[in-house]
Amino acid sequence: MSTTRITDIISASANLKAQLAEDTQCIQAIDESVKIICACFQNEGKLLLCGNGGSASDAQHIAAELSGRFYKDRAPLFAEALHVNTSYITAVANDYGYDQIYSRMVDAKGKKDDCLIAISTSGNSKNILEAVKMAKEKHLKVIGFTGSTIGLIDPFCDVLIKIPSTDTPRIQECHILVGHILCELIESNLFD
Numbered sequence: 201m202s203t204t205r206i207t208d209i210i211s212a213s214a215n216l217k218a219q220l221a222e223d224t225q226c227i228q229a230i231d232e233s234v235k236i237i238c239a240c241f242q243n244e245g246k247l248l249l250c251g252n253g254g255s256a257s258d259a260q261h262i263a264a265e266l267s268g269r270f271y272k273d274r275a276p277l278f279a280e281a282l283h284v285n286t287s288y289i290t291a292v293a294n295d296y297g298y299d300q301i302y303s304r305m306v307d308a309k310g311k312k313d314d315c316l317i318a319i320s321t322s323g324n325s326k327n328i329l330e331a332v333k334m335a336k337e338k339h340l341k342v343i344g345f346t347g348s349t350i351g352l353i354d355p356f357c358d359v360l361i362k363i364p365s366t367d368t369p370r371i372q373e374c375h376i377l378v379g380h381i382l383c384e385l386i387e388s389n390l391f392d
Contacts, residue, residue, distance in 0.1 A: 212370060213370055213373050216363070216364070216365055216367075216370045216374060217373075217374060217377060219364055220363065220364065220374055223364055225362075226361060226362065226363070226364070229359050229360060229362075230361060230378060230381055232359045233343045233359050233361065233382060234382060234386055234389065236315060236341045236343065236358065236359065237315055237343075237386055238386055238389045238390055239313075240314060240315040240341065241277050241278075241386070241390060242390070245278075245311070245313050246278040246279070246309065246310075246311075246314045246315070247263070247266065247277070247278065247279040247280070247314070247315050247316075247317065248280055248282055248305075248306060248309060248314060248315070248316045248317070248335075248340075249262055249263050249279065249281045249282065249316070249318075249319070250281070250282045250283065250302040250306075250316070250317075250318055250319065250327075250328060250331050251281075251283075251318070251319030251320065251328070251345075252320070252325055252327065252328070254372045255320060255321065255345075255375065256281065256283050258319055258345075258372065258375050258376050258379060259281040259282075259319055260281040260283070260284065261376060261379065262279065262281075262379040262382065263279040263280055263281040265379070265380070265383040266279035266383055266386065266387075267279045267280070269387075270380075270383040270384060270387045271384065271387060272387050274387065274391040275391075277386070277390075282301075282302050282306070282309075282331075283302075288301075288305070289301050292304055298326075298327055299326040299327045299330050300327070300330060301327050302328065302330065302331035302334075303327070303330035303331045303333065303334040304334075305331075306331050306334040306335050306338065306340070307338065310334070310335060310338045310340045311338065312339040312340070313340070313341070314338075314341075315341045315342075315343065316331065316332065316335040316340050316341070316342050316343070317343045317344075317345065318331055318332045318335075318342060318343070318344050318345070318353055318357070319345040319346075319375060320344070320345070320346055320353060321346065321347045321368045321371045321372060321375075322346070322347065322349060322351055323344065323346035323347070323349060323350070323351015323352060323353045324351050324352045324353070325353075328353055329352050329353050332344070332356040332357065333356055336356050341358045341359075342356055342357045342358050342359075343357065343358065343359045343360075343361065344356075344357035344359070344360045344361065344362075345361050345375045345378065345379075346360060346361070346362050346363070346371075347363050347365055347366055347367075347368070347371040348362055348363065348364050348365055348366055349366060361375075361378055363375065363378075
């Protein structure tokens, strides 16, 4: 019984990735995201990332690949997940509310032509919504990673990478795939 369930889960993940490979709108959004982020770095900008739970882990993972290295030994790129300072997060959550944890950091660090990757499987996380609103106010480019549903963050994003699913774990698996694609293409575009 459990082995059947395991193969079903693997198949569901593989099938969604195959569907993603055929989704021309999503492929174009990924391509546009690469262009936006490369332009950001070429103009000495920063890439800021935010998410909650597993999406926070994805934000940190993508930031690590870009600020460290992916395939190539090369200069570091400024990519930072906004949740890594726990003293800041807990202070702002205590003093202003959890919905403000990312928007205040975008306000502090973001500047025109920087870029924010906002990761929310539903597209409705209040703290992510506040972050994208602040990013637009400060003239950052905003790339949203979401699932297939229409989310509150959608109108604030310059580019939306919408995974064609409503299944949170499968969406997150595709988000990190997209993150790896971005890292590989950004690295090859900037350092080849």
